Amino acid sequence: MTDLEIIVALSHEFGSEDYVKGGGGNTSVKNEETLWVKPSGTTLGGLTVDTFVAMNRDKINELYNVETPAVAAEREELVKNLMADAVENDAGRPSVEAPLHNVFEAKYVVHTHPALVNGLTCAKGGEAACRKLFPEALWVEYIDPGYTLCMEVRKRIEQYKSDKGQEPALLVLQNHGIFISADTPDEIRKLYTHFMDTLKAEYNATGVSQTMEVAEAAGDKDVTEQLNTLLGDDAAFTACSSLFNVAPGPITPDHLVYSKAFPYNGNLDAPGVEAYKTERGYAPKVVIAGECVYGLGNSQKNADLALELAQDGALVMQLTEAFGGINYMTDAQREFIENWEVESYRSKQVG
Numbered sequence: 001m002t003d004l005e006i007i008v009a010l011s012h013e014f015g016s017e018d019y020v021k022g023g024g025g026n027t028s029v030k031n032e033e034t035l036w037v038k039p040s041g042t043t044l045g046g047l048t049v050d051t052f053v054a055m056n057r058d059k060i061n062e063l064y065n066v067e068t069p070a071v072a073a074e075r076e077e078l079v080k081n082l083m084a085d086a087v088e089n090d091a092g093r094p095s096v097e098a099p100l101h102n103v104f105e106a107k108y109v110v111h112t113h114p115a116l117v118n119g120l121t122c123a124k125g126g127e128a129a130c131r132k133l134f135p136e137a138l139w140v141e142y143i144d145p146g147y148t149l150c151m152e153v154r155k156r157i158e159q160y161k162s163d164k165g166q167e168p169a170l171l172v173l174q175n176h177g178i179f180i181s182a183d184t185p186d187e188i189r190k191l192y193t194h195f196m197d198t199l200k201a202e203y204n205a206t207g208v209s210q211t212m213e214v215a216e217a218a219g220d221k222d223v224t225e226q227l228n229t230l231l232g233d234d235a236a237f238t239a240c241s242s243l244f245n246v247a248p249g250p251i252t253p254d255h256l257v258y259s260k261a262f263p264y265n266g267n268l269d270a271p272g273v274e275a276y277k278t279e280r281g282y283a284p285k286v287v288i289a290g291e292c293v294y295g296l297g298n299s300q301k302n303a304d305l306a307l308e309l310a311q312d313g314a315l316v317m318q319l320t321e322a323f324g325g326i327n328y329m330t331d332a333q334r335e336f337i338e339n340w341e342v343e344s345y346r347s348k349q350v351g
């Protein structure tokens, strides 16, 4: 198998819904000169050998030394252009996490957001539990994704290397997910199995269920019609399931991108919905009404994803009980994501 065939196989294995939802997660393979990384706006499960973005590693390395503007939006714009400049084929725009993939010396990197892992990363006691269960892992507290995250993690990896003589194979990001890196695909699989099995054992030991019962539901036609009247295009399509415990606040960037930070559970009338929109600055994507939870979108796919991520968020919240309960993202962390053009690009593309 070629390197690209191997990373495609890994992308499909770790592109299942146990590991990622929607366009979440990304993978890469590298040699000395080139990094092949998942394009932005694609899904892991849909990758082929022809879809990876080939990037010049020398050019990516220049990013680490460039002086960047203090304003977040300007900085991300500059970084986006630098990254576009490093692309050597016409496979599209690289994942925003590409510069972080390039930091690892290891050949293969598989980054995912499994609910089982986010039960740890989104928990109040997540860091302490991570240090105890995975002393070899590098835990990094929540940092705004993109350039800021990449630069800080790069520093931490350098520190880890000077302390331990090798780079970390496991990078655990608070309220986000996990990066696993290795020189062989079997080592990637082994590390993932170890990480997931250790967590499963911990959930079992603490009596926290790893599944959440949700039934498909047809939904109430009056409710969907009312939502469409109130929200127009934003509720042109709906997805529906039985009630579950929707996370009442922001837990990870992906949950924000697909489901928004806050569900709507007020009256289905214009004053209620307008008050939500005025307070939040956007229409809700998840609505709790009657005996159902609704995902809303301007396409069926977006409505399905809104509901799917809301269900994943509820499972994550349930799992955090094993580690002291849910730790929400702060307002500043949430607002960075809500304003992030790159992410809105992604949800548009995937949707």
Ligand SMILES: [Zn+2]
Pocket (backbone or CB within 6 Å): 025, 097, 111, 112, 113, 176, 177
């Ligand atoms: Zn991620």
